[in-house]
Amino acid sequence: MNQVIELLNSHRSIRKFTYQPVAQEIINTLVQAGQAAATSSFIQACTVIQVNDSNKRSQLMECSGGQAYVGEAPVFLVLCADMQRNKLACEMNDAEINSGYTEQFITATVDVGLFAQNLTVAAESLGLGAVYIGGIRNQIARVADLLELPDMVYPVFGICLGYPDQNPEVKPRLPVEVVLKQDSYNDSNDQQTIAEYDKSVSDYYRTRTGGNKDMTWSEQMSGMLTKEARPHMKAFLKDRGFLLK
């Protein structure tokens, strides 16, 4: 184990930040580290909107279900999957993009994931803390309008950044033997391993909340995944030129 892997393994979401501002030069460095990640067939499909305007920040906080740190964090970035820039690249060569493929939705979304994780790792290496905000997809059309996103660009998630003013524990992950399989998907032991893991998650929550929250991982999943999941998403994406074929 080296220092980089120790850094990766020490990740926890930070939702409370000091007032210390983050220099624009640092933000640029983080974005460039994001760009250095692999990109599918060189499409470079991630665009970052840095939101400084306080009115927009308040509205994004509302869109995310009122998570105060979306409004308050020193830095708030919206990471977008962007095929509009590729359309422009085609136009620069008098070519017409053949867009709307589900495959392109995957490549652009994966590009954003790889980019974002590099950005977050770079941030944490500089002592910053971060939390991903999938909540902006609660009102995704409003977010897209607010940031004036053109067709073929969708906001995947936000990231809050700043210097940490809290020090939460690392949350225990699934045992590696459930997540890493050899040669084929064999889940015959998974239920038993998950049952054991459930106990460690319940311990984690009890310790963290002084006994107020006591929930296993599988209980948490079943509480959440039996509900509707942002049912507006498919229509929004089609309206913006994604997932058409």
Next chain:
Amino acid sequence: MNQVIELLNSHRSIRKFTYQPVAQEIINTLVQAGQAAATSSFIQACTVIQVNDSNKRSQLMECSGGQAYVGEAPVFLVLCADMQRNKLACEMNDAEINSGYTEQFITATVDVGLFAQNLTVAAESLGLGAVYIGGIRNQIARVADLLELPDMVYPVFGICLGYPDQNPEVKPRLPVEVVLKQDSYNDSNDQQTIAEYDKSVSDYYRTRTGGNKDMTWSEQMSGMLTKEARPHMKAFLKDRGFLLK
């Protein structure tokens, strides 16, 4: 700039590896570093299939359009977006998952992206090289059958790993001012900036190939994106329980 950011910025795909094997202990360490990344609402939706079987490796190479390193790399991992494990978690609590939402497809795919980039960064920090293999989606149904993936699991991409036996240059990325925007999506200067960037990409290819390849970024995009993009993808994903609503 620190050593972590230097590591991130030095990324280039490695497609040629020495024969030096990679210990299983290291692979487990890399997967655990992947797991340490943020995960949307704690769903932990990434499953890794490590493919050792030489017959399966040959078939995966065929599926990926004959990229030799898919067969030859010391390690080949297939990273899957997995909602099957969450279905199991629901069943363990006598609950029925409400699956098929496009939103869940996004969260699971993003989980894989964040996980994979942590895994790759950890690998590179140990002196390993890596290349992502989106090509496994060329014949995605065959890959899913080969790895016996159940419904609600799809193979997003592969990763080849090993000790580098080549030392390619870092590929120049888009200027940060195109990728990072302030408060809204304003692309009024993008065409001009991309035209300048095009020259540096063309220089990169000329230098790398001794003059044999000379192509700008926008030419490369327009050559690729005017064609069909894996048109089987949507039907495959629906068949496996994704993107139904």
